[in-house]
Amino acid sequence: MAIDIKVPTVGESISEVTLLKWVKNTGEYVERDEVIAELESEKATFEVNAEKAGLLTTNAAEGDTLNIGDTIASIDDTAAKPEAAPEQAPADKVPDEAKKPAPDPEKTKPAAVADPSVKATPVASAIIADKGVNPKDVTPSGFSGKIVKEDVLAALANPGRKAFVAGGELYSRNERAQKMTSLRKTISRRLVEAKNTTAMLTTFNEVNMKPVMDIRAKYKDKFKEAHGVGLGFMSFFAKACAVALAEWPSVNAYIDGDQILFHDYADISIAVSTPRGLTVPVIRNVESLSMAGVEKAVLDLAKKARDSKLTAEDLTGGTFTITNGGVFGSLISTPIINLPQSAILGMHNIVERPIAENGQVVIRPMMYIALSYDHRIVDGRESVSFLVRVKELLENPTLLLIQQDPIKTLLEL
Secondary structure, three states: OEEEEEOOOOOOOOOEEEEEEEOOOOOOEEOOOOEEEEEEOOOOEEEEEOOOOEEEEEOOOOOOEEEOOOEEEEEEOOOOOOOOOOOOOOHHHOOHHHHOOOOOHHHHOOOOOOOOOOOEOHHHHHHHHHHOOOHHHOOOOOHHHOEOHHHHHHHHHOOOOOOOOOOOOOOOOOOOOOOOOHHHHHHHHHHHHHHHHOOEEEEEEEEEOHHHHHHHHHHHHHHHHHHOOOOOHHHHHHHHHHHHHHHOHHHHOEEEOOEEEOOOOOOEEEOEEEOOEEEOOEEOOHHHOOHHHHHHHHHHHHHHHHOOOOOHHHHOOOOEEEEEHHHHOOOOOOOOOOOOOOEEEEEOOEEEEEEEEOOEEEEEEEEEEEEEEEOOOOOHHHHHHHHHHHHHHHHOOOHHHHOOOHHHHHOOO
């Protein structure tokens, strides 16, 4: 008897999804609860599992747009499970040639690509290592930006010149059409909606990052040893924003109909770039987390985003957003508000620049920060004061602990 596998309900407002890829293909035998496909909605990516063990038959192609309830595959649970591979023959019956010791894999395997951030297939890695090809000169065409054999061969055939598409022609005038994914459609719609429905304005400031960088340099090893996670910049920014949000609540609020909805907590969304587009998972109750707690949450969400494991719950309910264009080299930008929130903080590249300090010109690692806000709910005084407070907390990290200058506290000022 064939069991139909249908697109599950993934949210009240979601009516269609995109089939990203088949993990199992037609004709393969699958076990119960084994992942057979990955689907993408306008909010998140999720897996489809086999409801029973049996022989799989797929009814849709990768890239297809499907409605909730559509049948994407069927499983014949009456099919016999393939027999396991026969056991290896006893040693005394193995031919003499087979008794020769296997070559040392460490001596025979091709050298890996030097840069661990470069993703390549084993064959492509071997050619890159053998021919001394710079992976940055290769245009990847594999899934999720992976370099395949044909990409490396194309780079070798045209040294010093790079086609837009791996294996493509030089001086090409070709055009390609690609269907927008559900996630990309949602990103497009929400960004346009934010620009058209809010009175968006951006204010800027700059931060001397030396105090934070000195703390990281001094304590990063002990921090990693004690908490099992690295000490990054995001925990400092998230905690500073949580303090400032408590002091300027309108920045942490948003308009709901004819009301303003204030939040007595800081659920901070962190913008994460993935191969399929921008996602904004949420760290809950940042005001109550330790520095290590924030770093662990960031690491967990980044891993889930990279592995396409984010759920709708991970992506909803944020009250404020932080985006870091600095990881891509951005010096300054005007980030777009993440609806329905009222403000977003943009981090940027850290650049050594000369500044005046105590009447002297000194070189300091400086970062521009930007706050885009909805002027319907956040006034200029509040937005500028919020950003100044974030700057103060980052340039005096001890204030993150007690939120007041010790001397001013002593003098009750």
